[in-house]
Each structure stands twice: as structure tokens, then as C-alpha cells.
Amino acid sequence: MTYCVGMRLDAGLVFLSDSRTNAGVDQVSTARKLNVFELPGDRMMVLMTAGNLSISQSVRQLLSEHVGASGYSIWNAPNMHEAARLVGEVVRLVHERDAKALAEFGIDFNVSLIFGGQIKGERCRLFQVYSAGNFIESHNENTYFQIGEAKYGKPIIDRVVTPETALDEAAKCALISMDSTLRSNVSVGLPLDLLVYENNALAVTRFVTIDERNEYFQMIRSTWGQQLKTIFEGIAAPVWDSSPQARVSKPVRVPLPESLASGTQPPAAPQSFAQQFDNKQQ
Template identity: 65%
Template sequence: MTYCVAMRLNSGLVFLSDSRTNAGVDHIGTFRKMSVYENAGDRVMVLMTAGNLSISQSIRQLLSDRTNAEGHTIWTAKSMYEAAQILGDTIRAVHDRDAEELSKFGIDFNVSIIFGGQIKGERCRLFQMYSAGNFIESHDENTYFQIGEAKYGKPIIDRVVTPKTSLDEAAKCALISMDSTLKSNISVGLPLDLLLYANDQLAVTRFVTIDEQNQYFQMIRRSWGAQLKRVFEAIDDPIWNAAPETTLNVLSSVDELSEPVRVPPPVEVTRSILEPVPRQTLAEDGGKEQAT
């Protein structure tokens, strides 16, 4: 399993990935999910993968040499969109080669990819790729993509990140998102790879691998949990069955009382409660035996 997140902002791109591939009771696997394709001064492209590891490795291995109908590779593509098309063709080629054989063993062709970067002469772009080789692109209305165990880290991003968010703030948000996922899901784990790319740099200048000893991430883990608890405790408890004008914390209003959907008990259950059957005592039993 894995968790990867990428954000496209006005100022550039943020990429973050974990490195856990499986988490059994006695076996934990680690494999780095982020790959960087860099030709400094011309292009920087970042690929992050989730899903079947053998499929991901095959796609990554074949991508560098894959050519399209025009003879372009990702190293010579004129745009990020063309590079994404080449990646989609690579996914389909691996599917054509492996999917049928995998299905004989009950294994689905399962892979998800985030692919983004910048080619000289155009803006930063970000894509999410699917197992069929098709893809969608990030726009201002959808500034980020997630793959893998996305649900735990999604709420903080939805509340914080906009296209105007700075790269450092977005990186902080991504790390909090990752920490929330690590806290709730054992199938996601350290070390992490974090890459920040500023518009038009056309080179990787800010990258770090984060392990258990990383000072900043340890601070995030401590302070986020403490601050979250502090905010939670500062919120008032609900008030039940009160008039709305008496306080701002009325959960249940006397003006609009609610009732649950009740399922009536069977008649025999109701009768047994209303008319309990008399119980015989041992003394009564003994008396009858003696009388007989």
C-alpha cells in the first residue's frame, strides 16, 4: 500500500510519497515510489506510483525509452501533455503484455500514477493516470491529486490548500496530511520523499528523504496532535433539549424535537414484558410433590 499526494500551485509543484509496499505482521516492505526525470535547463518531470509493485516497476523501466508516433520520448516531448500521452501508452503496453497472464493467478492489473512537472516554454502541469492509460489534469478547481490511502489525509488539504498557497505552506500541509495517514493506517510508512519545484527552475533544488529522525517532521507530529487536541477541547459540548435563543450550542431544540425511526418489537415480546409469567419456587415445587 502507499500514500502519495501532489499539488499544483501558482508558484509551482509539491510532491510527497511514502515508501511502504506491504505491512504484514512479520514482514514490512519498503520501496521508494517517487522517480524524477530531469534534464536540467530543459525539463523536470516527477512520477509517483501506487498499486501493484511489479506493474509500477515495469512502467517506470519502459518509460524512458518509449516513443510515440512522432518518434518523441518523454525526454523530447514538446509538452507535458505529450509526455503524459507517452506514459499512458507505456501503461497500455505493459497491460497488453502482462494483464492476461496476471489474471490467470487472480491478480488484477492495478496501478495508479501521479505525473507532473514542467517542460521549458510551458507552465507547470499535473496529471493523474489510471490503469487504462487514460488521465486527467489538475486545474484551479482541483489543485491536488492523491493515490493510495487517500482518505485520511484529504480533509486537511481540502481546508487549507488553494492555488495561492505558497510552496512551503503546501509542503507543511502535505506533511500533516501524511502524518494523519501514518497515524491511522499501518500500510503507509516512512521514509518519505518530498520534492518542491518552483516555476521555471527547470532543475531539482529542494528535495529531502524524511525518516524517523527528521527534526521538522517530528515537530509536525508532536505539535499537530497537541494543537488538534487543544482545539477540540476548546469547542463547547452540545446542549440538549433547549430553546435556540438561550445559547449558540443547542444541538437538540425544544421547538423541533426529533424522533428516531423505531422498529416495533414483536407482539410476544411486548406481551412478555407487560404480563410476566409467574415463576415457581423450589418450595412450591416441593409442596406439590408432597401433596401428590
């Protein structure tokens, strides 16, 4: 499984991915899921992938060399929308080539991608691309995308991140989101790739690979857990009769069997052979 998150902010972009691809009992494996397409001074684009690893690797390789029907490649697309369209086109090409053969072995064509970056002359943009090659774009109403095991890391992002959030604050939020996912799902694992991109840099500005020795991430893991526990303990316990105006409610009770309602006990259940044998032994 995978967890990747991409955020589009007024100040730039934040990308974070884990690297676990398998978490079986006797086989734990990793692979990098964050890939950079960079032409310094002209464009910087990031592709993060989830789903079948062979499919996502095929998409990445083909995208690096593919020239679309429009005559553009990822290296000379005039804008990010055209670049995202090329990503979708490549996904469909891989589907056309491999989906039937995979289906014969009972394997679904499963891939999802986060694609974002900046091309000179336009703003930062962020897209989520689906298995069919169609995609949606991030706007102020949905300033981030997640792929893979998203549910554990979603609540903190929903509460914290807005378009006005500073890059460092968004990176911190992404790491807390990842920590929540790591704690609850063994199929997501270290090391992590974190890339923070500043508007108009047109090159990678900040990138780090985070493993279990990273002091900042270890601080995040311990501090976040401690702070959550402190906040939890500071919230008052439930008060069941706090107000005379409180609504009186009763549970839905299942009616008693007729024999119990009349005060008579139901006949005893027949004893098993083993119970009869035990009784004789006593």
C-alpha cells in the same frame, strides 16, 4: 499500500510519497515510489506510483527508454500533455505484455500514477494517470491529486490548499496529510520523499528523504496532535435543549412484543444440556 499526493500551485509543484510496499505480520518492506526525469534547463518531471509494484517499476523503466508513435520520448516531448500521453501509452504497453499472465494467477492489473512537472516554454502541469492509460489534468478547481490510501489525508488539504498557497505552506499541509494517514493506516510508512519545485527552475530545487529521525516531521506529528486536541477541547459540548424553538424529535422505537405490551412475560427459553447439568450440581 501507498499514499502519494501531488499539488499544482501558482508558485510551483509539491510531491510527497511514502515508501511502504508491504506491511504483513512478519514482512515489512519498502521501495521508492517517487521518480525524477530531469534534463536541467529544459525539463523536470516527477512520476509517483501506487498499486502493483512490479507493474509500476515496469512502467518507470519502459518510460525512460520508450519512443512513441509520434516519435517523441519523455526526454524530448514538446509539452507536458504529450509527456503525459506517453506515460499512458507505456501503461497500455505493459498491460498488453503482462495483464493476461497476471490474470492467470488471479492478480489484477492495478497501477495508478501522478505525473507532473514543467517543460521549458510552458507552465507547470499535473496529471493523474489510470490503469487504462487515460488521464486527467489538474486545474484550479482540483489543484491536487492523491493515489493510494487517500481518505485519511484528504480533509486537511481540502481545507487549506488553494492555487495561491505558498510552496512551504503546501509542503507543510502535505506532511500533515501524510501524518494523518500514517497514524490511521499501518500499510503506509516511512521514509517519505518530499520534492518541492519552484516555477521555471527546470531542475530539482528542494528534495528531502524523511525518516523517523527527521526533527521537523517529528515536530509536525506531535504539534498537530496536540493542537487538534486543544481545538477539540475548546469546542462546547452538545446542548440538547438550547432553544424552545428547537425541533422536538423522538427516536424510532420498535414496537414491544405483544406479550410484553400486555404485561405478561414470554415463556423461558429451554435450557441447554450444560445448563441443566449445572442446575443439578447446585
